[in-house]
Amino acid sequence: MVAAPYISDLTSTTPEVDLTFQLPDPEDEQISDYEFQQQIEAAWQVCDRFDLQTDIWRGRILKTVRDREKRVGNAGGAGFLRWLADREISKSHAYNLMELADSADLLLQEGLLEPQDVSQFSKRAFIETAQAAPEVQQMVSEAAHRGDRITRREVRQLADEWTAVTSDLLPIEVKEKAADHTLPTRYLAPLVREMEKLPEAHQVHLRDEVAENPDIDTVKQVTAEARFLAKYLNAATQVQTLNRDGLDLESALEEAMRIGCLNSTADLVNQAAQLEQAIAKLYTTWRRIVSLSERVYLDSGSSTPNLRSLLAYLTPLSGEILELQLGDPDSGTSRRIRLKVMAEEEGDPAGDWE
Structure with a gap:
């Protein structure tokens, strides 16, 4: 069993996919382990590809919001950051999504990929391809165009082969x-x-x-x-x-x-x-x-006697001689560590350590 084909035109404004699955019953003893794993893998592949498509579109949305904030002259991008905060999106995650969208658009614009080829990638494989050398991108794109399923393992293998030949x-x-x-x-x-x-x-x-x-x-x-x-x-x-x-x-x-x-x-x-x-x-x-x-x-x-008591107990850490007990005092492996600060000048706490 293979994953059902999921083709979404990335140039379209209405990408759609049916994410309704009939998952196998985990308690069904009539289904073999092999068939169970195949059905699960098929469903997982569809979700993985849908996740990639969704993140590419999220990146495009974020770029649109960011560019709008720049156009209206929002100082320091504060408006964009507020937009992210309202949707509980971290700045680093947002920029990762925008980078993913940029990679997708670049691969599409340069003709390395057709919109329907993106459905052959897992999310991690697509990111790995976007970060690879142009020659590796070309080889991966050709494999995707042939209809091969592209995982991160295949991308890394091609990248390793290219490195071995050219370095x-x-x-x-x-x-x-x-x-x-x-x-x-x-x-x-x-x-x-x-x-x-x-x-x-x-x-x-x-x-x-x-x-x-x-x-x-x-x-x-x-x-x-x-x-x-x-x-x-x-x-x-x-x-x-x-x-x-x-x-x-x-x-x-x-x-x-x-x-x-x-x-x-x-x-x-x-x-x-x-x-x-x-x-x-x-x-x-x-x-x-x-x-x-x-x-x-x-x-x-x-x-404030208790506050003074707190200061007294902290003396081993605030005096010129620092003391620390390592381990249980009653055990044979316990050790007391002492560090002494020797001032260069009288009354100057900034000095040498002994």
């Missing part, structure tokens, strides 16, 4: 194996995406490594290496502690690769970046607590 980051040995289907293209697209994030010097090293052993295991390994390289390079630029003369980050990276501890090194640098951010946030929060505690102390007095 300059893949050596010729890998492309040849991808062409004769001895090396699945689904492993190559992630490799290309990760390598694109790297400087050319690292791309050459990884490309040579894959060319030497063009097999699945090597592709997976090099993909992981490229991912950690990108993480390392991105995190290293964010760690202030590393921004000093005398440290050669590139050489350190090469040594980590040579001795096989690239993953640990990348994770180390990434954790250092997170720790610096945590320290900065901790210091800012502590300064705020100190300021608020002083304000509440000055505003309170003997008539």
